[in-house]
Amino acid sequence: MRRYTAYMSGERFLADKKSIAIHDLEHEKNDCLIDEIIRLGNELPFKRLEDAIENGYSKCSFCFGKNGNNFDKNYNSI
């Protein structure tokens, strides 16, 4: 679920500055704790997954799946 609160303006991806993970809000799971990230003020919006990867964020294993938690830049199911 995309968010329109705090720093989020409907972007698909949300990075957690604390855990250095990037989440896909179109596939978020309860385990992602997105609302907790926002509550703590650790969210950073990204429109493009590639940009987050280039900034050093790694994919969350919950919303990207167990095989997605790496630095594969060829993720193209967007």
Ligand SMILES: [Zn+2]
């Ligand atoms: Zn996630």
